[in-house]
Amino acid sequence: MIGSLLYLTVSRPDIMFSVCLCARFQADPKESHLTAVKRIFRYLLGTQNLGIWYPRHSTSFEIIGFSDSDFAGCKVDRKSTSGTCQFIRQFLVSWSSRKQNSVALSTAKAEYIDLRSCVAQVLWLKQT
Structure with missing residues (x-):
């Protein structure tokens, strides 16, 4: 999931910080990290009209x-x-x-x- 979000940061700079923060915990993710990633996806779903x-x-x-x-x-x-x-x-x-x-x-x-x-x-x- 983080790889997909990193790909999206090419055209969505508004998620860059949050995605990079979540990417730091890929080696040992916790439930809270999965919750954060899901929240980013919900944000993207609600802001599909944004971009460059x-x-x-x-x-x-x-x-x-x-x-x-x-x-x-x-x-x-x-x-x-x-x-x-x-x-x-x-x-x-x-x-x-x-x-x-x-x-x-x-x-x-x-x-x-x-x-x-x-x-x-x-x-x-x-x-x-």
């Missing part, structure tokens, strides 16, 4: 990136969770939500780690 839409006509090519992270959000290993999204004009083109690879020692450090990945994605978008 890109209009044809647009004149500017402005790239904007946003990033945010928590500090030590995972209670098990104290790693932070990062999220980024990038827009061309006002249209969402790229997004991510992931657990950071290292333990940040402060909120600022967690934000800098997240900002680095956001800037890397913006620079890649500028090259293409």
